[in-house]
Amino acid sequence: MGRIPCCEKDNVKRGQWTPEEDNKLSSYIAQHGTRNWRLIPKNAGLQRCGKSCRLRWTNYLRPDLMRGKFTDAEEHTIVKLHSVVGNSTLFLLPAGRWSLIAAQLPGRTDNDVKNHWNTKLKKKLSGMGIDPVTHKPFSHLMAEIATTLAPPQVAHLAEAALGCFKDEMLHLLTKKRIDFQLHQAGNNHHHNQQSSAGMPAFVAAKHEENDEDTIEKIKMGLSRAMQETGNTNINNNWESNNNDQLPASSSAHFGISSMFQCGGEPPSFDGDAWSQSMCTGSTCTAAGGENRRGRMDEEKLDEDDDDDDNVLWDLPSDELMNPMV
DNA sequence: AAACAAGGCAACCGCGGGAGG
DNA sequence: CCCTCCCGCGGTTGCCTTGTT
Secondary structure, eight states, rough: OOOOSSSOOOGGSSSSSOOHHHHHHHHHHHHOOOSOOHHHHHTTOOOOOOHHHHHHHIIIIIITOSSOOOOHHHHHHHHHHHHSSSSSHTOSSSSSSHHHHHSSSSTOOOHHHHHHHHIIIHHHHHHHTTTTTTTHHHHHHHHHHHTTOOHHHHHHHHHHHHHHHHHHHHIIIIIOEEEEEEEEHHHHHHGGOOOSSBBBHHHHHHHOOOOHHHHHHHHHHHHHHHHHHHSSSSSHHHHHHHHHHOTTTHHHHGTTTHHHOSOOOOOOOOSSSSHHHHOOOOHHHHHHHHHHHHOOOOHHHHHTGGGGGTTTTTTOOGSSSOOOO
């Protein structure tokens, strides 16, 4: 038996809302509240689906909404919480993950958070070499899988992985990193000779570097990660964290920080406080280098001091705006 | 200056859960 | 217990803006 539509689609307007429609909806809700969305458009004199009205209200018209850019702190919270509730099916969370995350960010809607995650944060994490789904470094993900396979299968895995990541990696290595290098080059300007194309020598070199070279480097990194895995407690970490009472509280531990404790390759850093704050643990501390403390703003440092001891993703319940699960 | 590409955001769609008859 | 309806969620699409060539 098919589900009946929430409204008759022929008679409803769709697309962008006009200021008049916004006014009608806002004033109606101000007077009558938001009970029964199906009746609201009729009573408010709107040719809209009730669902559309609800979305417009919750995502745009609500007076408590905060517009504007996400702050670093908000982004930090999103990433933290996403590492915990990201795989909501695993923990059988009663509420959706986006709404749960949004509940911790006053003035932000789940749609806001979801859009921000999809358009910005995912790329940001990828750019740091971290898988935005599992919050683990790409190299460790591959290494984890590789440890369960026989050597011939590992070779196939590497090839398959390269196929998957090739485009993304090439993009990151040949385009985005150039920005960073440009910045670096600015400090060593006199060392860089101009190429025939008029671009700095290092940029020209990047362009000339063919795909095969890049792939070779990726392969080396992958095999190095797999070798290092043999000497570390990567699986112990993973298993112990999973075997313990799984839900949210413990799951926070097996995110990025626990993986970084394993001695594998750290993600690449842009050097900004945000990216460094996404990573703690012995390896990252070393990789982050001396300037970490120097660069991070003092207030943030104080906040994160507890996290520095390997457990960035531990979220004390009193730190949350709304308690979860 | 124009064309094209990429990014960002608002809105839509379909599905599932829960409440109530 | 079944059915209907409402609500809310995540995924996706489409359009507008901004950046790049």
